[in-house]
Amino acid sequence: MIRIFSHDNIFIVHNIKNILNAAGIITELRNDLINSAAGELPPTEVWPEIWIMPEQQQKAEALIKLAMQGDPSRTSWFCEDCNESNEPAFELCWHCGAEGPY
Ligand SMILES: [Zn+2]
Structure with missing residues (x-):
């Protein structure tokens, strides 16, 4: 397997993973649970x-590029x-998986 994406925000990583999974891409999450080792x-x-x-x-890569760029007309939204x-x-x-405005 190859590493396709990495980010310090676990929520962004999970969001990308969901997008890839939804597109039928098999993903594996690594380094998900080792925050306690971050200092070392x-x-x-x-x-x-x-x-x-x-x-x-x-x-x-195409899906990630799209997801990270986002749509310029979009803004942050509150659930x-x-x-x-x-x-x-x-x-x-x-946080809860509810649908957003987009
Ligand atoms: Zn929510």
Whole structure:
């Protein structure tokens, strides 16, 4: 497998993972549960990572690019169900999974 995405915000990583999964891409999450070790390693070493099969790299990269760019007309939004703040690129609330305005 290859590493396709890494970010220090676990919610963004999970959102990307959901987008890839929804597109039929098999993902594996690594470094998800080792925050307690963060003090001993360089920060980028402990960012959560998404790994995928190499043959799905192109499709995954296109989806990630789209997700991270977002739509310029979008702004951050607040979930109607739990009032959590969400990034513009998120289509579902990262906190409760409710649908956003997009
Ligand atoms: Zn919510």
